[in-house]
Amino acid sequence: MAMTGKQLFTTLDADGTLTVALEDVTVADPTGNQVLVKMEAAPINPSDLAILVGGADMETADYSPGKFVAKMPEPINAASRARHGLKLPAGNEGAGTVIAAGDSAAAQALVGQRVSCVPGNAYSQYCLADAAMCLPLGDHTAEEGASAFVNPMTALGFVENAKADGQKAILHTVGASNLGQMLTRICKEDGIDLVNIVRKGEQADLLRGIGAEHVVDSSRDDFVERLTDAIRDTGAFYGFDPVGGGKLVDTAFKAMERVAVGQMGDYSRYGSNQPKRMFIYGRLDTGPTILTPGYGFGWTLSGWLLFPFLQSIGQETMGRMRQRVHDSLTTTFASQYKTRVTLEQMLTREAVLDYRQMRTGEKYLVTPWA
Numbered sequence: 001m002a003m004t005g006k007q008l009f010t011t012l013d014a015d016g017t018l019t020v021a022l023e024d025v026t027v028a029d030p031t032g033n034q035v036l037v038k039m040e041a042a043p044i045n046p047s048d049l050a051i052l053v054g055g056a057d058m059e060t061a062d063y064s065p066g067k068f069v070a071k072m073p074e075p076i077n078a079a080s081r082a083r084h085g086l087k088l089p090a091g092n093e094g095a096g097t098v099i100a101a102g103d104s105a106a107a108q109a110l111v112g113q114r115v116s117c118v119p120g121n122a123y124s125q126y127c128l129a130d131a132a133m134c135l136p137l138g139d140h141t142a143e144e145g146a147s148a149f150v151n152p153m154t155a156l157g158f159v160e161n162a163k164a165d166g167q168k169a170i171l172h173t174v175g176a177s178n179l180g181q182m183l184t185r186i187c188k189e190d191g192i193d194l195v196n197i198v199r200k201g202e203q204a205d206l207l208r209g210i211g212a213e214h215v216v217d218s219s220r221d222d223f224v225e226r227l228t229d230a231i232r233d234t235g236a237f238y239g240f241d242p243v244g245g246g247k248l249v250d251t252a253f254k255a256m257e258r259v260a261v262g263q264m265g266d267y268s269r270y271g272s273n274q275p276k277r278m279f280i281y282g283r284l285d286t287g288p289t290i291l292t293p294g295y296g297f298g299w300t301l302s303g304w305l306l307f308p309f310l311q312s313i314g315q316e317t318m319g320r321m322r323q324r325v326h327d328s329l330t331t332t333f334a335s336q337y338k339t340r341v342t343l344e345q346m347l348t349r350e351a352v353l354d355y356r357q358m359r360t361g362e363k364y365l366v367t368p369w370a
Contacts, residue, residue, distance in 0.1 A: 159186050
């Protein structure tokens, strides 16, 4: 039997009008390997905010029950023309209970179970999801399993990527984030050195409290010197950055080169030949990524996204990663939430202006039925 429930959609028109609203939607019966999930919890991750609010002016937006309408600045609107006129769902991941399934054995086996899933429209009361992408939660609650995919698999992906490239140390530019805390625990468990960059002293204390050894505070006057020392101590010429805009990647490359040049026996006008690599995996700062001369020619900057990475590693490796998440869901991969909101509440002015700031330790959890 098809189910009807509320679902959130986001639409950007050609004139820069962004409309995010709830609608009543009838969800088709699951077929094949699909399962129908009654959603119980879904986090608002930074990756969700790009489609929810992007760079829209949320201060002057028009808020009404179950809806807001905002204007997108022209430069951002022009760069988003591919989505003009498209009514898009939102919410990468969440958790809930499987209430119906297609006829495949894998789908049928999940009926009645609570699962985490990645439907792409998790801000809904009902979702269709692929059984192969569902993780049975067993005795774990929906809240415990709501963030069981994006951040855990991304953090594990960084370590898998580093190991595949023969690296024994990683640099992470937003160390105190929810993902950064997971990465700290993973690296400690796997014997990988990790250099964490944070923005303030409280964040440094937080990471040291969970076992981080190399934490560098960017607000300190001696930030660059401390970063250089940490890279020298660990050999972290390989890093991940979710900020994107600004000069943080540039600063990391310069510190890496400073260490590399100090280890050279002979002078070279081209700089060191030490390979230095940074991956941008987010756009917390939507401004330009600024690179300057100062790190020779032995550097690489590229993008990193979770789903293309997972497609590249095969089912066996992905299955091993997912099992590890399940086994340590309330320890290594635990997520904390500032507050819980309903679908209607997540579209209020108070909530939007708060969660769009993406402050460390202040993630929102959406509970579609409460």
